[in-house]
Amino acid sequence: MNIKKLAKTAKQYPYILLVMRHAKTEPFCPTGDFDRPLTDKGLKQAKTMAKGLREMDLVPDQMDVSSALRAQQTCNRMLKVFGDKPKVDFHKSLYEDGMQSVFDDLAGCKAKRHTLMILGHEPTVSMACQWLANPESDQSQLDLLNLGLSPATVVIFGSSMPFNSWQLHQATLLGVITPRDFK
Numbered sequence: 001m002n003i004k005k006l007a008k009t010a011k012q013y014p015y016i017l018l019v020m021r022h023a024k025t026e027p028f029c030p031t032g033d034f035d036r037p038l039t040d041k042g043l044k045q046a047k048t049m050a051k052g053l054r055e056m057d058l059v060p061d062q063m064d065v066s067s068a069l070r071a072q073q074t075c076n077r078m079l080k081v082f083g084d085k086p087k088v089d090f091h092k093s094l095y096e097d098g099m100q101s102v103f104d105d106l107a108g109c110k111a112k113r114h115t116l117m118i119l120g121h122e123p124t125v126s127m128a129c130q131w132l133a134n135p136e137s138d139q140s141q142l143d144l145l146n147l148g149l150s151p152a153t154v155v156i157f158g159s160s161m162p163f164n165s166w167q168l169h170q171a172t173l174l175g176v177i178t179p180r181d182f183k
Contacts, residue, residue, distance in 0.1 A: 013158030050081035
């Protein structure tokens with residue numbers, strides 16, 4: 001993935017959606033899936049992605065984040081890089097309610113927000129991205145969504161319309177990036 005080209009392309013759109021899967025987690029937690037923490041690798045992945053997005057000038061105005069521990073930890077690690085710019089809201093629905101929660105977050109987003117990040121879980125995030133991508137999107141990038149998103153992967157969409165007016169298959173899929181793209 002050519003990060004500089006992707007950043008330049010993203011600047012052409014007034015509304016940018018970043019859909020992210022949380023970073024790498026421990027495989028098991030005695031108190032249940034909701035409480036699984038990030039691994040040391042996951043903490044590094046979150047920091048790497050935040051630095052990369054900042055370098056691309058894609059720091060979100062708002063972050064809608066699953067309230068599961070691993071998503072909160074991913075967000076908190078990213079905020080150390082992003083600073084105070086993003087408004088952050090935690091939503092249990094992004095853990096429990098599947099794809100509909102992603103579309104609810106878009107519908108509820110204020111028009112003044114121009115870069116929104118939704119930070120959630122698989123398979124919800126990759127499935128929602130498939131439904132958001134318009135038919136003109138790059139086929140090789142769409143194929144990546146069919147495989148599911150690996151930890152700390154970010155899908156970038158652009159549109160000329162505010163998030164609260166997005167419908168199915170209307171956003172342009174600009175790219176799928178992983179922490180490896182910033183090394």
